[in-house]
Amino acid sequence: MAFHHDYWQKRxxxxxxxxxxxxxxxxxxMDGKIHEVASGLLHRGTGVAATTDSVFQLGSIxxxxxxxxxxxxxxxGRLALDASIKDVLPEFPVSGSEKSTIRQLLSHTSGLTxxxxxDTGRGDDCLARYIEISKELRLDSPPGAITSYSSFAYxxxxxIIEVLMGQMWDNALREQLLTSLGLEHAVTLxxxxxxxxAAMGHxxxxxxxxxxxxxxxxxxxxxxxxxxxxxxxxxxxxxxxQMHLDDGRAQDGTHILTAExxxxxxxxxxxxxxxxxxxNVGWGLGWMLYDWxxxxxxxxxxxxxxxxxxxxxxxxxxxxxxxLTNGGSSDELYSLLYRELFEKLAGVSMPNVAFGPSPHPPxxxxxxxxxxxMRQGNIMTITERKGTLHLAYEGAASFEMDLLPVxxxxxxxxxxxxxxxxxxxxQLPDGSAYCYMGMRATPKVV
Numbered sequence: 347m348a349f350h351h352d353y354w355q356k357r358x359x360x361x362x363x364x365x366x367x368x369x370x371x372x373x374x375x376m377d378g379k380i381h382e383v384a385s386g387l388l389h390r391g392t393g394v395a396a397t398t399d400s401v402f403q404l405g406s407i408x409x410x411x412x413x414x415x416x417x418x419x420x421x422x423g424r425l426a427l428d429a430s431i432k433d434v435l436p437e438f439p440v441s442g443s444e445k446s447t448i449r450q451l452l453s454h455t456s457g458l459t460x461x462x463x464x465d466t467g468r469g470d471d472c473l474a475r476y477i478e479i480s481k482e483l484r485l486d487s488p489p490g491a492i493t494s495y496s497s498f499a500y501x502x503x504x505x506i507i508e509v510l511m512g513q514m515w516d517n518a519l520r521e522q523l524l525t526s527l528g529l530e531h532a533v534t535l536x537x538x539x540x541x542x543x544a545a546m547g548h549x550x551x552x553x554x555x556x557x558x559x560x561x562x563x564x565x566x567x568x569x570x571x572x573x574x575x576x577x578x579x580x581x582x583x584x585x586x587x588q589m590h591l592d593d594g595r596a597q598d599g600t601h602i603l604t605a606e607x608x609x610x611x612x613x614x615x616x617x618x619x620x621x622x623x624x625x626n627v628g629w630g631l632g633w634m635l636y637d638w639x640x641x642x643x644x645x646x647x648x649x650x651x652x653x654x655x656x657x658x659x660x661x662x663x664x665x666x667x668x669x670l671t672n673g674g675s676s677d678e679l680y681s682l683l684y685r686e687l688f689e690k691l692a693g694v695s696m697p698n699v700a701f702g703p704s705p706h707p708p709x710x711x712x713x714x715x716x717x718x719x720m721r722q723g724n725i726m727t728i729t730e731r732k733g734t735l736h737l738a739y740e741g742a743a744s745f746e747m748d749l750l751p752v753x754x755x756x757x758x759x760x761x762x763x764x765x766x767x768x769x770x771x772x773q774l775p776d777g778s779a780y781c782y783m784g785m786r787a788t789p790k791v792v
Contacts, residue, residue, distance in 0.1 A: 358372055358385045359385045362386050366552075366556065367671050367679050369671070370669060370676075371580040373580035375587065375667070376692070388400055389558055399542065400545060401533070401539060401543070403577050404573070405650045406572065406647065407646045408570070408576040409500045410586075411523060412507070413503070414611075416631075416632075417611060417631065419507070424510050426448070428447050428448070431506075435477065435502070440480055442485040447489070449615070449631065451496075454495050455491075457486060458483075458498050460722070461724075462480060462497075462723075464566070465566035465568070473514075474508070476505070487780070492774070493616040494782075498722075503571060507571070516534045520533075527586060527597075529585060544562075545653060546558050549651070549652045550673070562651070587666035591659060591664065611633055614630065614635055615628070615629050615630055623768060624785065625699040642661065643658055643660050652673045655669070655670050656680045660688065663692035677765075701768055712734075714779070716729060719790050721786075726739050735748070736749070739783075768783075769782065770783075
């Protein structure tokens with residue numbers, strides 16, 4: 347089936363309104379051509395319309411751009427995937443990280459903690475200062491022992507890029523990747539974003555039209571390599587994906603990566619214990635890896651304050667889809683729209699990864715899960731109340747919830763809008779226990 351612009355404009359309009367998403371931009375790569383559609387508003391307060399040349403925040407999709415820069419260094423022979431962090435950054439101060447490797451940083455298996463947000467300013471030394479301040483941290487797990495989503499690891503990779511390329515991460519990204527791909531709307535600094543129509547995030551209750559967020563972006567510049575900075579159009583994101591589909595070649599034939607590096611990034615490196623939050627079964631080097639009933643898919647998601655971005659690539663169909671949004675029930679919009687797009691345009695069925703407690707809950711021995719779990723900036727206290735696990739969370743926000751069993755080690759709690767959120771318990775052979783929430787593992791300390 348060909349891409350009929352009017353039909354998909356109508357469907358995006360309908361689904362966006364139904365899910366209370368203020369504005370959305372969609373780009374679809376099929377048959378070697380990129381098709382673009384936009385709908386709604388960039389800002390409900392100003393009434394500025396969303397257009398296909400509008401830029402949105404990509405959030406954690408930035409991690410794949412950082413991973414691509416790392417693989418350029420590998421291609422050039424300037425970095426080895428199995429080198430340790432300290433081989434490149436001898437000053438790296440996190441105790442116990444001597445055996446953490448570049449490969450493990452890329453695949454979220456390094457043992458480094460998940461989130462470490464600290465504002466080290468806007469200066470050219472912001473990442474260097476960020477690394478220096480990280481001396482207060484410790485490993486959450488032994489290197490290579492578990493998979494735990496880590497933005498901190500990607501900020502470390504950003505500093506490694508700076509040291510080996512001799513320029514700031516922002517500049518390396520622009521000169522080594524964005525300019526080579528011809529992505530004129532892809533930028534990292536707020537003053538650069540102001541050159542374009544830019545989306546504002548929106549926040550609010552489910553099933554209601556949300557209001558503009560109080561701030562456009564509160565994350566510091568030092569968080570750029572993992573997701574605080576990069577803004578782009580949906581087409582920019584698809585052009586990036588197309589390069590990965592075309593064995594590392596840009597549209598003009600320029601080699602951004604070798605075919606071997608492209609393949610390495612999509613090679614299965616680690617299993618995802620939480621297969622529901624983003625639907626991925628595992629990790630490559632930067633990419634989330636999906637199994638759609640035997641069809642291999644790669645991609646990534648990103649979220650900032652009231653904005654979410656989604657990228658899925660199906661090599662078998664030569665197809666990539668990017669959706670950028672600025673609030674509302676964007677996960678629902680993504681699910682409905684992508685399922686229809688892939689089915690009608692490529693005959694590919696996207697699995698339903700709906701998650702929730704079993705209608706016939708299993709009998710589970712919950713005693714081993716009771717305790718205190720702690721990592722940087724987060725404390726989870728899990729107790730037993732009348733035969734049910736109860737979790738009290740302290741972090742950027744504080745809340746409490748009951749956990750309902752899905753299986754012997756997987757539980758569910760009702761999040762905002764009654765979406766069920768997975769909580770997964772795992773244990774290493776040495777008895778070390780972890781609790782996963784939001785793909786992040788928190789070690790049990792008591």
